[in-house]
Amino acid sequence: MKCPHCMQGIHESWTMAAHLGGDRDGDWRVLQMVCPECRRFIIRVERQVASAVEDRFFAHPRAPLRSPLSEDVPTEYANDYREACVVFSESSKASAALSRRCLQRLLREKAGVKPGNLSDEIDEVMPKLPSHLADAVDAVRNVGNFAAHPLKNTNTGEVVDVEPGEAEWLLDVLEGLFDFYFVQPELLKRKRAELDNKLQEAGKPPMK
Numbered sequence: 001m002k003c004p005h006c007m008q009g010i011h012e013s014w015t016m017a018a019h020l021g022g023d024r025d026g027d028w029r030v031l032q033m034v035c036p037e038c039r040r041f042i043i044r045v046e047r048q049v050a051s052a053v054e055d056r057f058f059a060h061p062r063a064p065l066r067s068p069l070s071e072d073v074p075t076e077y078a079n080d081y082r083e084a085c086v087v088f089s090e091s092s093k094a095s096a097a098l099s100r101r102c103l104q105r106l107l108r109e110k111a112g113v114k115p116g117n118l119s120d121e122i123d124e125v126m127p128k129l130p131s132h133l134a135d136a137v138d139a140v141r142n143v144g145n146f147a148a149h150p151l152k153n154t155n156t157g158e159v160v161d162v163e164p165g166e167a168e169w170l171l172d173v174l175e176g177l178f179d180f181y182f183v184q185p186e187l188l189k190r191k192r193a194e195l196d197n198k199l200q201e202a203g204k205p206p207m208k
């Protein structure tokens with residue numbers, strides 16, 4: 001399996017941390033292992049019925065279903081995104097509301113759009129994005145059926161009914177925008193610094 005913290009491929013080796021006993025829903029146990037790569041605890045809860053595992057979920061980390069964000073994503077955005085991931089399995093409505101609010105904040109603070117409703121802000125940012133990302137952001141309105149749920153447009157953080165796939169789509173769009181605004185520029189900056197170092201070592205002037 002992949003470690004839900006660091007996403008490295010690891011061998012599963014669980015030890016039973018606690019056998020809680022049985023209730024009318026089944027037999028409960030807590031399993032733990034330490035990731036050999038990142039040395040962090042992975043904790044899982046299992047419920048068995050007639051010796052067969054009926055239910056199994058991660059207690060820690062809570063949101064292992066998506067890759068971790070790059071360190072280049074500023075904390076204030078990364079926190080909102082992580083929260084949206086954590087609540088996702090319990091409530092896609094709440095997750096979508098957190099993501100929508102995070103998207104709006106990113107558009108206003110990073111992309112510099114004029115604050116308005118989310119739909120107008122999306123219109124404003126689209127020409128500034130590569131076309132695949134522009135299409136993805138544009139689709140937020142269709143996937144979320146803004147026409148039927150106008151609150152998504154005017155009060156982005158409002159918890160309202162979601163359409164199928166909407167909450168996941170918002171997380172995908174946020175990931176794409178984080179990559180565009182934070183991860184790629186930093187990556188190129190680091191590569192450029194490396195190149196300049198090499199040029200300097202070779203006694204040549206830095207890149208223009």
Ligand SMILES: [Zn+2]
Nearest residue numbers: 003006035038
């Ligand atoms: Zn790990």
